[in-house]
Amino acid sequence: MQKLPEFRSFLELVMGIQEPWHITGLNVDTENCQIDIDIDFMTGAAFTCPKCGQDECSVHDTRDKRWRHLNLFQYKVYVHARVPRIRCPQDGTHQVLLPWAREGSGFTLLFESLVMELAQVMPVKAMADMLGEHDTRLWRIINHHIAEAVNSQDLSNLESVGVDETARRKGHRYITSFIDLKTCAPVFVTEGKGKGTLKEFLEFIKSHGGAPSKIKDFSCDMSPAFIAGIGEYFPCARITFDKFHVIKMMNEALDNVRRKEQKEFEELKGSRWLWLRKEKNLKQSQKEKLNKLIGSKAAPQTTKAYGISQSLKRVYSSNEAEWAELALKGWYRWASHSRLKPVVEFARTVKEHWNGIINYFHSRWTNSILEALNSLFKAFSARARGYRTVRNAISAFYLACGKLKFDLPRLTPE
Template sequence: MQVSVPWARPGSGFTLLFEALVLTFAAAMPIAKVAAMTREHDTRIWRVVEHHVHAARDQLDCSGVRRVGMDETSARKGQDYISIFADIDARRVVFATEGRSAETVGRFAADLAGHGGDPDKVTDTSSDMSTAFISGIKTHLPHATMTFDRFHLAAKLSEAIDTVRRTEVTTRPELKHTRWLWLKNWANLSAKQQGELHQLMRPSAQLATARALRWREDFQAFYDQDPSYAPEYLRRWCYGAKRSLLQPVKDFVTLVEKHWDGIIAWHQNHLNNGLLEGINSLVQAAKARARGYRNKNKMITIVYLTAAKLQLPTLTNPTPAYMTSR
């Protein structure tokens, strides 16, 4: 016969304070290390963490979610990913799931509805330009305005510059070992690097890579334009870049024209995926410390533990609302 006691969860085998300590440790270090510190098997530690994360998520209120950021992060080496969805205004993860297909957005919409939210009330999304996210948003978040992350766009244009450089270096040896001079922003270069780039950018050098970099600088200026003039500025930029004779830059123009509305939308809402990039950095750092996870569900648990702002037990409050309301 089991007797309920106020200092332990039924069936747990641990006190509430011990479980709160485990959760505190688990948010900052690998589960294996928590197990070693507490002299418990890691499966028991995982059981504690998973129980509280799932129980706290059951009580999650998503009724106020209006602007959603989404991104994928690698679960393992190769083509193995999880997709993460965040409430941009609350700055927290609200959902994570396996894969990076359009259906991940469908699963998010269903989970949102299950937590008091309404997919039809999502007004804005921020994402990269993956066809999976675009298709999923159109189908499952039909009233959302898509904004494509400016930093993903900058990365795509930087790839174009690097493609030009790799082609040109075969005939212009001065471009050897200069890759990062072209890919970094000017402000992030050392004084020595700025001097080297300045020499390469001289008109007399007649470098195609230098011309590509100028097109990137002009594109970045799009985000500094007045919203009323921004569409015209981008049209003029595309018109000129198409005639640049630099195929990678011309390919980027095609990408811009294909995703025009989601790029222009930035001037209405200034959304970007900075929050998601920060969360991804936390998740990847935790994965590296743990040397990977046994499966994607465990990685998703860590995402919620570290980035969902769940009301979990703490040493000063070992019985949060979701435990006392049951």
Template sequence: MNPELLFTQALGLTSPWAVDDIDFDPKAQRIDFRVSCEAKQLPCPGCGRSDQPIHDRKPRTWRHLDFFQFAAYVHAEVPRVRCGGCKKTTQVEVPWARPGSRFTLLFEAFALTLAKAMPVSTTARQLRTDDRALWRVLDHHVTQAQAREDYSTVTTIGVDETACRRGHHYITLVHDLAERRLIFATPGRDAQTLKGFSEDLASHQGKADQIRHASIDMSKAYISGLGQHLPNAEITFDRFHIIQLANQAVDAVRKSEVRHDARLKRTKWAWLTDMARWSKKQDEAVYDLTRSNLKTARAWRIKEALRDIFQAKPGREQAEGLLKRWHSWARRCRLEPMKRLAATIKRHWAGVLQGFESGLSNGYVEAMNSLIQAAKARARGYGTASHFIAICFLIAGKLKHLPANPFQTPLQRMVAS
């Protein structure tokens, strides 16, 4: 088999396209494939009218996947068709690249695969190309793939915020909790973000009134947004967020008391960590303190009692009785941070109890946020919110219409999906 025919098949080309020349330059560390179109007539790319004459040919170059350690490029003089029907002169599309791109489809698919696991700047260095060009590839494919998603079956969502850049720059993330996938992301964290979600849902075959359950933190903005734009959604206040508020209250008591009691120095994380996960050092340092009359110890016992209620997972009716007794204890404890915590839970009573009925939490959402923030840390931040959102969808969106990894077998793709 001659090399031109071999690489014609390797590139997946069919008539009238074929490799007609190969230029290998080991000193320049590159290999160039020259592809020609043998046809004299082609269908019009605009209106589809068949057998239209070729008007002229324009030279184009695309970066391809490396050939061993050598950078590979595809060159072609791309025909433009002069159509007698629509009277337009239009350039035909080549089978190995999308219109307007300077990379082949296989190169772009591999770049997307790498970008899931490493910063785009690192991916660009590995592929020996420009990171700005890769961002254009990533933004294009993620936007196109997300636009094709079907959200007609979404009924249960988790809403949370995550930091986009330093300072007060946040985006709101909405996840489908049943399918465990990110379905919406937008800059901001106010009530209008959920208006944007309801509109985006409609563009993906969904309806705002089909959302029956929503797990959120106690953000006033999200509560208001759900009431205005997703009126059928029963609100569950995420139990992890409630325990986080309880931890903050305990730490506030500790900070006030540590100034007067040296025993509390270097014990912060033990008071905030589940006792079952204490290290041996934490256990030795703190266990006796938990049984003392320290204010911090009293606050910790109140917090642990609340944690025990959530971990027991009682039914709604039983949970209400347990929470009433807990609330009475916390309200009368004479520790201002714990009293404020009790008041906060009382103000959000219905949503807290709904969690025992729905069983929902934002545990999965928080796990995805951790992955997203880890990616941001590796990249040392992203220049724009749109870039950050693209990475969020790449990591957590489970997008079905992204180009497949060219090095995966069909079985591996099936398992990955």
């Protein structure tokens, strides 16, 4: 092809190759669907020291390197170059900064942008098959950019935090996640659970411009480890117990009553969801069935527990903190005198966590965002059949949030 010089300028233009770099060779392998592009710097070129910024450092030596770039049509594209190391009088010998790739990566920045965009919408294994790369190499890219984004956070305005723990899979190791309740952005995700994670979180925010004294609110479930950790490391923070966890515990108590009673009353078998689901989410036939069970007085204990659970939900629908506290007191009297063992025990738990439950009516914080993220993360985890390493699982959690900003060239115009 005689037009090669023109094609070369075209490639330099679209690839953003600028002086002192230029394209020196091109090989098209039609059999393997691969294009190899050679890039080199002009003889005598000098470079900037990556450490101190001093210009005009002369080249000390070079190393041959190769990067996978974005595909060109159906062709895989590889870029090859000899990468110069300069000798700076002040800092010694260092590899120069390349406009198309970061040090140590076998991919161009644009390819890494593609990986980060795809990772937010598809499992990494599927992406690896599509791109013809091993998923371990892609995870390395993902983990790198997530770590960078997490570390570049400025947490000086962080005031309200939601914390929750989740297992990667049933019975697997836990990860604990902290989010900014105001922005819904993930702040810190770590392996493990319990009090120790609060200490790690404290160290993390201190090293990112935040201060424990600035944290005014925590939202969490009633786990003693969270309560102890927040009390010890964030003594100024107010705790709001997540209302969905409170209601979930009430539902568990109700279901325990039903399961015990169904030994006597056959009609209760298979009726679990009728009692637990919100009434508005029941089908007409289910509503009728539930009303019939309640009306027939066939299951007095379950019916009573159901009334108590509905009453708790009404407490939560109140808009006014003082009224809510009065209503909760009334609810507590009823529940604690119900003579239904699981309900009495739950009422005791409510009493022991009274202030944190009432705080909801002042702060209005819940962990609904974290709950949503947890289920998204589990769905992704199931599709990916697990993540092999904890680090990958943590990255997947950050990706599920979709809130991190990566320092990479954009693939699409703004």
